[in-house]
Amino acid sequence: MKAIVILLDSVNRHFLGLYGQALAHTPNIDRLAKKSVIFDNHWAGSLPCMPARRDLFTGRLNFLERNWGPMEPFDHSLGEALREHGVYSHMVTDHYHYFRTGGENYVQQFDTYAFVRGQELDPWVSKVSRPESAAAFIGKRHPQYELNRTAFHSEADFPSPKTLKQAAEWLESNKDEDRFLLWAEAFDPHEPFDLPQERLHPILHSYSGPEYMWPEYGVVDVPDQALAHIRSRYSALLEMADHWVGKLLDVLDRHNLWEDTTVIFTSDHGYLLGEHSFFAKNYMPVYNEIARLPLTVHLPGGAHAGTRIQALTQSVDLYPTLLESFGIDPQRSCRNRLHGKSLLPLINGQSDKLRDELIYGYFGKNVNITDGQWVYFRSAGEADNRPLHVYTAMPTTLGHALGPSHIEDLKAIEAGAFLSWTEYPVYRIPGHVIRTNDRTQSFLHTGDLIKAHRLFDLSADPCQNNQLFDEDAEKQMIYKLISCMHRHDAPEEQFARLGLQARL
Template sequence: MKAIVLLLDSVNRHYLSAYGASGIATPNLDRLAEKSAIFTNHWSGSLPCMPARRDMMTGRLGFLERNWGPIEPFDHTLPQILRDNGVFSHIATDHYHYFRVGGENYCQQFDTWDFIRGQELDSWVSRVSQPEKPEQIGKFMPQYALNRTQFHSEEDYSSPKTIQSALNWLEDNREEDNYLLWVEAFDPHEPFDLPDSELDDYEDDYEGPSYYWPEYGQVNVPDDALKHIRKRYAALLTMTDRSVGKLLDVMDRRGMWDDTLLIFTSDHGYLLGEHDFMAKNIMPAYNEIAHIPLMVHLPGSKHAGKRIDALTQNIDVFPTLLEHFGVDISCARNKLHGKSWLPLIRGEAAAIRDCALYGYFGKNVNVTDGEYTYFRASSQEDNSPINLYTAMPTTIGHYYGLNHIIDPSRIEIGPFLKWTDFPVYKIPGDNVQMKDQTQSFHVNSTFIREHLLFHNIDDYGQNHPIHDKEAEQRMLELLRKALEDHDSPDEQYLRLGLE
């Protein structure tokens, strides 16, 4: 048995032809869609990048317990279980967060890994003197300015090199069986950097200052720059799609469609001016961010073209792969929140959950039943009570150490989590630095202080909150049940006013 997971970061579902988009060239993802079951009601879980990956590798939602962080020592991961059952795993990635503080132990779960350098703030090109900011708008990051000096043609960029790394691995292992190949490209995540020629097909006529890296927050650029950055995103998605095509070509040549499961999804989407916001993280987790693509190809192209409306999430990657490889789910030491997609594809089940729960640690907790979506904000002005539980006190780019104004006397240690007896640090939420190094926002942002209810069918763009007490009460009950099912710490009920 063979399986490939193709994970592209920040793919907007509404930019893909398989989900009704037009004007965006993704011919190779279209090819994949023709050979796959297409899931129409697929949702993120923990947000953003690294929390989403921990979800996938553990089969559990983590955002109720902690923020961006590493694989914990008590996590029983998918690659571990596969290895114990005779299945080899390899990851090819340019997602540099795996190799920063706060991203420990992910790639090391796999039997082997290949890391392609140069994305975003990857400490790759080394110069003592830092470059000066040129005339441009948006973010300027000196390290990336150095990295991009090495990008001259499409083949030099790190995501195309990542796909090529995966192809090299397939060539080296062309006679092998019983493996999982995890192919993970950072693009089309920002910065939306690519050869200028890639913009030709999108008739870009922008003449303003250089703009390839949006700032997170409310839109703060002129209309022509906003139009330009949308075209840069689309062009980068098209360039990434071209690399995906090389992977599909290999599957064509070797007849791998007959014996390989292939999963394509993303971790989250990305706002490009919708709701007057750019990017993610500081605003509610609107559909553009949380409603993501999923295509699953079964060996032999069984059920190709089938559209599945059942609610699914990325925590389901784990049990789906276990079932594909014939590994009993009882091998997982920790209770899984995910459910296999295979019964849905085969028509043996109409649903695997009655709602999808998703969000960021310490922010709104969001729930959808497919028809309605409810954003539940903290009921407390100070966003309390909230605790961070971890056995590895690191987060994006730094440790929770003395240099980050933390009071050690307020930290407790003990078996505080409901689902594991492993002792963890219990750190009060107001005792940790909740900002990363590049984004000056706090978890208690003014943009996420309201409870919001939307009707997904009548208002998919979520532009018109509704006031329906009966529907809100029903979503509250779903939320309470979902918190219980996902082993939520008790203080979340208090924080959300659900006690």
């Protein structure tokens, strides 16, 4: 048995034909979906990028304990669990956050890995003199990316095409092997929405404004023409990634590897492109465009292909699913208590659900819950967002060490076995003394955009356009939220921070 995971970053599933709207043309993802089981109610857990990956690689939600950060030394990773049972693993990726401070220990779990350079702020092309900015542009630009893109002379030079091409080449050279996992992870369609000229040229026919390829996170503040243009760029970037996904699928076709290979397609989180008047993620409430993800699973031989599953599933479920696909018992093999559950009983018809509700969110911001019909966003009870602690044995975060900005605040850091599910000692760092260099990651204050509780009925309002005020429904969701937080080992102060009773 073989397994392949294809992960594209920041996929807004409304752009995919398999979820109905088809705002982009993705024939290769559609081609894979026809051979697969499609999950209609699949959700993120911890957000954004690295928290989502820690969920994927540990089968546990981590956003109740810490913010963006590395794999912890007490995590029993997917690659490690596979290796212990004789399964080889290889990653190909251009996701440069794996190689930044705050992304430690992720790629090291694989037996081998390949890193394709050049995405976003990857410090790759080196030149002392910084390039000048364009005379006119909207949104963001960054000198390092301006240098990186000087190395992209054709579509095949862009990092995500190179990533998926290398994944296809690795599969070609290992087609006759058995018991391996290939993790093919492309950064696109994550911003910046940069494109080769042949893909950009048709888009520019309908746009006459300044260059615009990198939206600011937050409230939409651009003209309608620019909004339409950035959505077109996103769509074209997703289409480019889809084209190169096809190269990987071609290898499966050429050697009939579909017969003995599990192939999973998914994303880490979604992305807002003007919906709810927001761009991107992090600042705003976690609307479904961010939290509800694509997921398709092809089983060897195409078993149950064409089935659509409505049960609630989550990113943490991929860890036990992959283990079970190789005949490994997830519960007995994992040294940490799993939150995820294998998808195989759902696919095989042995079960009609894995859970009644699930929670998701960013560390230190709203904790959100859905039972499939209702979605409830629960915000902090106090303006100062206390009590809140980061629990970690690896005190780094996005781009820098995680710690207080003032020397006197060091006295507030404690060490001990504070987590209920592991005896491993960790640092307990008060959230209010931490400063994050990336302002979109800040959790010091919840902010005006997410400070209110919100309730939505997806059965009547699937696009979440109408916030409801239903006391009975809110009470039911609060009860479910408390229960779900307990099942996910939430530190006690999280209940107090959210204004919830710690016991039902």
